[in-house]
Amino acid sequence: MNTSAVDSLLAQMRVAATAAGLREPAQAAQTGKLDFADVLKSSLDGVAQAQARSEAMQKAFVLGDNSVSLSDTMIAMQKASINFQATVQVRNKVVQAYNDIMNMQV
DSSP states (O other), X not given: OOHHHHHHHHHXXXXXXXXXXXXXXXXXXXXXXXXXXXXXXXXXXXXXXXXXHHHHHHHHHHTTOTTSOHHHHXXXXXXXXXXXXXXXXXXXXXXXXXXXXHTXXX
């Protein structure tokens, strides 16, 4: 794996974190660099929050809460599913990059 692929992956993660509102762009510009661990943790926290919201809406709908519609519940479930699938794909790419680096001849 070349460095441009890793840079591309990091750029995609930064865009996703900014789009999700997990990190303020001004804050990232002030520090001049992003900490990978912070970005990863905030991304995983966002996925966990989406899943928790989805589960809460499902429970409320099943219990007959009139303020929760079926369409909103299904949308929340799909958002949580997409977030989780994206996280799994990022994990797979990181593991693949790690394996590629470890298999490099020195």
